[in-house]
Amino acid sequence: MPRLTVPPNFIGTTGSDTLIGEQLNVSVAIGIDILTGGFICTRSGKDTITGIATGTNNLEGSSNGGTGTGIANSGKVNVGDGEDAIAGTGNGGNGGKGIELAPGGNGGSAIGITNTGSLNTENRNDAIAGTGQGGNGGIGGNGGDGGNAIGITNTGSLNTGNGQDTIAGTGQGGNGGSSNESMLIPGDGGAGTGITNTGSLNTGDEEDTITGIGTGGNGGSSGGGNPDDAGAIIGVGGAGTGITNSGNLNTGNGKDKLVGTGNGGNGDSIFGNSGYGGTGTGISNSGTLTTGDGEDTIAGSGTGGNGSNGRNGGGLGGDGIGISNSGKLDTADKEDTITGTGKGGNGGNAGNAGGGDGGAGTGIANSGNLNTGNAKDMIAGIGTGGNGGSAVGSGSGGTGTGISISNNGSLNAGDGEDTITGIGTGGNDINGGVSDGTGCGIGIANSGTLNAGDGEDTITGIGTTGIPNYIYFNVISVTGTGIVNSGTLNAGNGKDAIAGTGTGSNGDNDGNGGAGTAGTGIANSGSLNAGDGEDTITGIGTGGNGGIIRNDGGTGIGITNSGKLDTEDGEDTIIGTGTGGIGNLTSDGIGNVGVGIGIQNTKDATITTGWRNDTITGYGNSLGKNATAYGIVNDGVIDTDNGSDKLTGQATATIGGTAYGIYGQGIIKTGDGNDEIIATSILDGVQQKVSIGGGISIDLGTGDDYFKGFGQATVDGGDGFDTLDLRAFNRSQLLVSGVISGNTLKSANLIFNNNENSISLSTTGFEKFIFADSSFCYSTLANGA
Numbered sequence: 001m002p003r004l005t006v007p008p009n010f011i012g013t014t015g016s017d018t019l020i021g022e023q024l025n026v027s028v029a030i031g032i033d034i035l036t037g038g039f040i041c042t043r044s045g046k047d048t049i050t051g052i053a054t055g056t057n058n059l060e061g062s063s064n065g066g067t068g069t070g071i072a073n074s075g076k077v078n079v080g081d082g083e084d085a086i087a088g089t090g091n092g093g094n095g096g097k098g099i100e101l102a103p104g105g106n107g108g109s110a111i112g113i114t115n116t117g118s119l120n121t122e123n124r125n126d127a128i129a130g131t132g133q134g135g136n137g138g139i140g141g142n143g144g145d146g147g148n149a150i151g152i153t154n155t156g157s158l159n160t161g162n163g164q165d166t167i168a169g170t171g172q173g174g175n176g177g178s179s180n181e182s183m184l185i186p187g188d189g190g191a192g193t194g195i196t197n198t199g200s201l202n203t204g205d206e207e208d209t210i211t212g213i214g215t216g217g218n219g220g221s222s223g224g225g226n227p228d229d230a231g232a233i234i235g236v237g238g239a240g241t242g243i244t245n246s247g248n249l250n251t252g253n254g255k256d257k258l259v260g261t262g263n264g265g266n267g268d269s270i271f272g273n274s275g276y277g278g279t280g281t282g283i284s285n286s287g288t289l290t291t292g293d294g295e296d297t298i299a300g301s302g303t304g305g306n307g308s309n310g311r312n313g314g315g316l317g318g319d320g321i322g323i324s325n326s327g328k329l330d331t332a333d334k335e336d337t338i339t340g341t342g343k344g345g346n347g348g349n350a351g352n353a354g355g356g357d358g359g360a361g362t363g364i365a366n367s368g369n370l371n372t373g374n375a376k377d378m379i380a381g382i383g384t385g386g387n388g389g390s391a392v393g394s395g396s397g398g399t400g401t402g403i404s405i406s407n408n409g410s411l412n413a414g415d416g417e418d419t420i421t422g423i424g425t426g427g428n429d430i431n432g433g434v435s436d437g438t439g440c441g442i443g444i445a446n447s448g449t450l451n452a453g454d455g456e457d458t459i460t461g462i463g464t465t466g467i468p469n470y471i472y473f474n475v476i477s478v479t480g481t482g483i484v485n486s487g488t489l490n491a492g493n494g495k496d497a498i499a500g501t502g503t504g505s506n507g508d509n510d511g512n513g514g515a516g517t518a519g520t521g522i523a524n525s526g527s528l529n530a531g532d533g534e535d536t537i538t539g540i541g542t543g544g545n546g547g548i549i550r551n552d553g554g555t556g557i558g559i560t561n562s563g564k565l566d567t568e569d570g571e572d573t574i575i576g577t578g579t580g581g582i583g584n585l586t587s588d589g590i591g592n593v594g595v596g597i598g599i600q601n602t603k604d605a606t607i608t609t610g611w612r613n614d615t616i617t618g619y620g621n622s623l624g625k626n627a628t629a630y631g632i633v634n635d636g637v638i639d640t641d642n643g644s645d646k647l648t649g650q651a652t653a654t655i656g657g658t659a660y661g662i663y664g665q666g667i668i669k670t671g672d673g674n675d676e677i678i679a680t681s682i683l684d685g686v687q688q689k690v691s692i693g694g695g696i697s698i699d700l701g702t703g704d705d706y707f708k709g710f711g712q713a714t715v716d717g718g719d720g721f722d723t724l725d726l727r728a729f730n731r732s733q734l735l736v737s738g739v740i741s742g743n744t745l746k747s748a749n750l751i752f753n754n755n756e757n758s759i760s761l762s763t764t765g766f767e768k769f770i771f772a773d774s775s776f777c778y779s780t781l782a783n784g785a
Helices: 778-783
Strands: 004-006 018-026 028-034 039-041 048-055 067-073 076-078 085-091 110-115 118-120 127-133 149-154 157-159 166-172 192-197 200-202 209-215 240-245 248-250 257-263 280-285 288-290 297-303 320-325 328-330 337-343 361-366 369-371 378-384 400-405 410-412 419-425 441-446 449-451 458-464 479-485 488-490 497-503 518-524 527-529 536-542 556-561 564-566 573-579 596-601 606-608 615-622 628-634 637-639 646-653 658-663 667-669 676-683 692-699 706-708 711-716 723-726 735-737 748-754 757-764 768-771 775-777
Touching: 004 018, 028 085, 067 127, 110 166, 149 209, 192 257, 240 297, 280 337, 320 378, 361 419, 400 410, 400 458, 441 449, 441 497, 458 518, 479 488, 479 536, 518 573, 556 564, 556 615, 596 606, 596 646, 628 637, 658 711, 735 778, 768 778, 775 778
Parallel strands: 004 028, 018 048, 028 067, 039 076, 048 085, 067 110, 076 118, 085 127, 110 149, 118 157, 127 166, 149 192, 157 200, 166 209, 192 240, 200 248, 209 257, 240 280, 248 288, 257 297, 280 320, 288 328, 297 337, 320 361, 328 369, 337 378, 361 400, 369 410, 378 419, 400 441, 410 449, 419 458, 441 479, 449 488, 458 497, 479 518, 488 527, 497 536, 518 556, 527 564, 536 573, 556 596, 564 606, 573 615, 596 628, 606 637, 615 646, 628 658, 637 667, 646 676, 658 692, 667 692, 676 706, 692 711, 706 723, 711 757, 723 768
Antiparallel strands: 018 028, 028 048, 048 067, 067 085, 085 110, 110 127, 127 149, 149 166, 166 192, 192 209, 209 240, 240 257, 257 280, 280 297, 297 320, 320 337, 337 361, 361 378, 378 400, 400 419, 419 441, 441 458, 458 479, 479 497, 497 518, 518 536, 536 556, 556 573, 573 596, 596 615, 615 628, 628 646, 646 658, 658 676, 735 748, 748 757, 768 775
């Protein structure tokens, strides 16, 4: 069947019209070709337009494969009202086989449907489908590259009108050709893209579905390689992209679905050198993407290709990105769902050199403007790093990030009960020799602006590191972090919940197992604002247990703040729990347990809770050899403002370790109100007498305040009837000085001789002192010894 070329123009009937064009085995094959000025008008009815094209194939010598385009429209196509179907299939031809050492030809490119003009299906339930299959590169001295493929590409105007419309594009890149000589280079895989739009694509109102699947071709293989050329990057897998938009894509009102799946091609097997895996991206938007009002769903899944195995080094795994937005993505009002899943490819194994690093996996990467409008919206990102390749020197696991908002990016969930969830898991090291490190896991990473709007919002981040397997692995540099904020994070007004969980992985117990990695629940170095309302901020950090060789446990920190953390007015709760990982028992003894810190507020940092009855609690746990635990470490300023506030720091450790409920050189201010501060230190289940350290300064403000704890600190009870609870001591165990009858400041110094080490608590403004065996007012305190 020959190519169908328009003009001559076609005007159909009011019935069901069918147009078919097919062209095979030519260098430039087009099934249906609508030229500039040409038009097809099928009028109403169930119309069908089908174009099939296949380029020249498997020619001798180094000739490239022919191109294939199912339907090419540079004019106008209007199929009228009715349930219409337009389908285009393009197949690129395979590259020719090189003779002797001559290179193989490149595979031909393929496009299912290309529109540079105007394509309009008008109203009713229409279906547009495009499939492109790139040709494979030819075998040769150097292998040919695989052909690129696109399912549907639109640079003009594509409009499906109102109705339940379906647009589906599938692009499969061709595989790279193999090298038929051991010292030469195979070809790269071709890129595969499901749908690409640089023009205007509009599906109109009602329940529309747009689906794009792009798969990169695999890199070609080689039986050898130059052993002196270990740095060469050959046989690279092609990129796979489900949907890419740099124009204007609008699905109109209604329950719309936009689904993109991108799979990077693998770097193929190469004896000497490394072939990288291709990048996989589900949805990439650098233009304007709008789904209109309605309960819309946007889902992107990207999987990076695996790196190749190679004698002189394994290839890098490709990055996987679920949704990448550098433009404007707007789902408008109603209950919208955006989901991104990214998985990095695994690094390749190697014999004589280092294994390849695993690729990064990112669920949602936003450097543009992402807006879900008002209503109960859900945004979820899942990122998983690829595993490092095994070798004499093994590759690092890739970083996994659930949701990433970079410097100039903005994510706005609008008003309503919104849910934002990010889950990041780092890739593992694989058994071998020396490791560069396992992968970090980050639930939500924000260096731009994240705004959940007003309403009862929930922001959750979960980060877990990959498993460290190697003896020389540097545990300090790798952390599983729930939420990392270096920009502006605003939950808006309402009963908001912000929760971060960071978990370090256990060192492996097989081979050369590494130390446990660190876990941090929430790390804020920017501005984190929960807005007015009864807000809850929770951070849980758990260090991993030590492995069989590097047997130390990892550090666990619940919340660490080096910026500004503000819950504003309302009865707010901040809870941080940090647990250090357990040291492993080996032939060299027991490894050190990791440090556990509940809440850490660094120098020049501020934590402010605003008015009302606020609660701040820090739990630090470290159970094992050389244990160190802190409930709250404050070198900055913690200010709970007015209200009856409660601040608690509890540290739990084992005998011989260090434990302070509250520690630091900063300032704690509780403002006006009946405030309560409790510092507790526990060693092996026994409450310790000294629970405060570092010389911290505490001001309880006006009100009937309660303070429990003892250690190196300065505490001012302020105005009101204030109580100092020292029930860890009998009165005779403390030396009291500075008490002066009639002193309006009510100053007193309490000194404890702890194993020949004098520890002094300096106080002012307290009216009542409670000991284990007695109670005193200020005026009788000095007489109680």
